[in-house]
Amino acid sequence: MKKIIIVLLSAAILTACASKPSSSAKTAQSSDKVTLEESQSSTKDSTSSSTKEEAQSESQESTSNESVTEQSSAQENQTQPSPSQEVVTGGGSAGVTGGDTSTYTDSTTVENPPMDQETANQLRIEENPPMDDETANRLIIGNNNATAPTSIQGGQKSILNVSQQYQQTWNWCAPTAVSMILSYKGVSVSQAQLAQDMGTDDSFGTHNANAIQVLNRYLFGYDNPAAGQAGYRLATVTNSSSNSEDISLFKERLIQNIRDGYPMYYTIDNARMYPGKSGEHNVTGIGYQLTQDGSDIAYVYYLDPSYAVIDPTYGGLKKVTPEELLYAMLTCVEPNYGW
DSSP states (O other), X not given: OHHHHHHHHHHHXXXXXXXXXXXXXHHHHHHHHXXXXXXXXXXXXXXXXXXXXXXXXXXXXHHHHHHHHHHHHHHHHHHSOOTTOEEEEETTEEEEEOTTOOOOOOXXXXXXXXXXXXXXXXXXXBOOOOOOHHHHHHTXXXXXXXXXXXXXXXXXXXXXXXXXXXXXXXXXXXXXXXHHHHHHTTOOOOHHHHHXXXXXXXXXXXXXXXXXXXXXXXXXXXXXXXXXXXXXXXXXXXXXXXXXXXXXXHHHHHHHHHHHTOOEEEEEEHHHHSTTOOSEXXXXXXXXXXXXXXXXXXXXXXXXXOGGGOBTTTBTEEEEOHHHHHHHXXXXXXXXXXX
């Protein structure tokens, strides 16, 4: 019996000891709890620090992105034209024009498109301005070899209002001279067409006989007028002295042509008319000026189609004595005038 009681007491004591935690266990639990709290605190701190760094990083990235966006927007504002600007392109590059409408282009040279002959011909026509006597006298071309003096005081003038043209190539003086005559008579023919019709070439230019035939063809419908028929004819000059038959006939024909409204066709030696120049040349006679008493022709007016002798005020308008004009014809291969 006593043994049974002792055994039961022992069992009860063991049970009570087993259910009560030991101080070491409490310490361990407390230590574990502290460790857990520290771990949690560390985790929180780490998380908080990580969150702050990420937030700061995001904030910096956001600021950077905003800065980039603003810079990009500013660049776009600089390069993209406003509604008042116009983009102008040249070659492979483009430029922006603003209020000053300046244009930026590359250095590519763009050749002008070809111009038709009719347009080029129209661009070369100029009206003769009115001329007073003082200015007309200044246009006199002096020639020391001429047989007549150049100090004659002029009287009444008779000048046809022929429009000035300038030759488009160096050897088209005859086609241009004829073109001016035709234009005055209301017939429009290009210099190129006339040069082709006349057989103008690079070796001689234009023969006077061909020029006069083409002139008659466009004006009258035939190349060579018969006796008594209207039309231009060629005269050959052999003497330029003031009392020669050549001078007398020339003056009569000039007065008659201008009175009837037909410009004249002259061939001159540039060397004699324009010192320092050379070659035969064709010009258009448009009028004359009488002496003070009206008894004779003092001066002759003509239009020169050459760019080399343009006057800054009066273009190709020239004024010489009849003797000077015929003197300049004498040394030509074809010393002619058309009347």
